[in-house]
Amino acid sequence: MKYPEPFNKLVEDLRALPGIGEKTARRLALFIVTEMDKEKILNLSSSLATIKAKIKNCPVCGAMMEESCPICSDPTRHQESIMVVESVKDLFVMENSGSYHGLYHVLGGTIDFSRGVDPSSLRFNQLLIRLDNIKEVIIALNASVDGDLTGTYIKALLKEKDILISRIAYGIPVGSDLSYADQKTLSLALENRTKIK
Ligand SMILES: [Zn+2]
Missing domain, CATH: 3.40.1360.10 (Dna Topoisomerase Vi A Subunit; Chain: A, domain 2)
Incomplete structure (x- = not known):
């Protein structure tokens, strides 16, 4: 079966994470598409979109x-x-x-x-x-x-x-x-x- 392109794209993005192979990425993508409601998805995407701007490294210790x-x-x-x-x-x-x-x-x-x-x-x-x-x-x-x-x-x-x-x-x-x-x-x-x- 051919998956829709946006689904494949999500799988590919998830695969960039450590420890996530093709199979796990597909399972996660499927979960996101079928089990998560819109609000939860928006919360997750907003966390991902802003994390880099919100977190910095301590100028003293680097944490x-x-x-x-x-x-x-x-x-x-x-x-x-x-x-x-x-x-x-x-x-x-x-x-x-x-x-x-x-x-x-x-x-x-x-x-x-x-x-x-x-x-x-x-x-x-x-x-x-x-x-x-x-x-x-x-x-x-x-x-x-x-x-x-x-x-x-x-x-x-x-x-x-x-x-x-x-x-x-x-x-x-x-x-x-x-x-x-x-x-x-x-x-x-x-x-x-x-x-x-
Ligand atoms: Zn510090």
Whole structure:
């Protein structure tokens, strides 16, 4: 059977989302067309149309925010430690693990000279200006060549400062339930972080 063109277009748009293959996209599109009323569809499309304009990145830590940063403006968080992560996505993963209650710094990537990502294109300067009352910088970058290189770069940047630098541990055996194991892995990785300076 040939589907109507607008339906195919919706399927194609949905497929742009991660984890959505052809079959799931068709199922979602079918649900939208047959089960959702006009108001719900308008609400969804309005959310999609305005999300980029409504959400911005915190100029200090780089987290996602609307009016004020939910992390920087939270006085209950430990104000003396900063965890350096690669992306907002990694910040969410760590935040969802519930094992860390300090501040964050989103770098916006890792150093990768082969792809033209040099230190000047990442948020290192923004990190340097917020270290006055910081006692520990925790590096939570991916365990890769780029992550290692970036970690080493941070260590060199902070050489003269009286700040402890640690790196979260990797490769800890995990349990069977993935979502639980992920949280567990992360809290263990944080707990077993190693001091590198
Ligand atoms: Zn912030």
